[in-house]
Amino acid sequence: MENSHADQGINSAAGDTPAVATVLLVEDNEDNILTVADYLTFKNYRVVIARNGRECLEMAVSSAADIILMDIQMPELDGLEAIRRLRRMPGWNRKPIVALTAMAMAGDRERCLAAGANYYMSKPVSLRELTAVIESFLQNTHSV
């Protein structure tokens, strides 16, 4: 499992059409990974998967991701700490990070934004809404 790291977790966009953008999905729940990755791949995104915050920090650079979808509750390194560390990394001080949390506790949104997330969504997320959020952030990034 350790060896196949590079091949694992990368869904290429369907067909010959170039991918719209690369989304780094950071999530430890396999059902959520499948649901979100399949949908975004269908929407022609290149989806790269990290399964905890530590993997995310490695892949944030190596995957050339344009945006990160960050689960908060994860083993090894949680999403809040991963966001804080990303914001100190070259290239990630301004790129969009969307926090996704199932905690649904008062103050979640504020904690995520204070850590450096651009946006917060509580699970279960609507895939259409999630895609709309991704599109709006990528348009903002590219229109400058």
Ligand code: MN
């Ligand atoms: Mn989780």
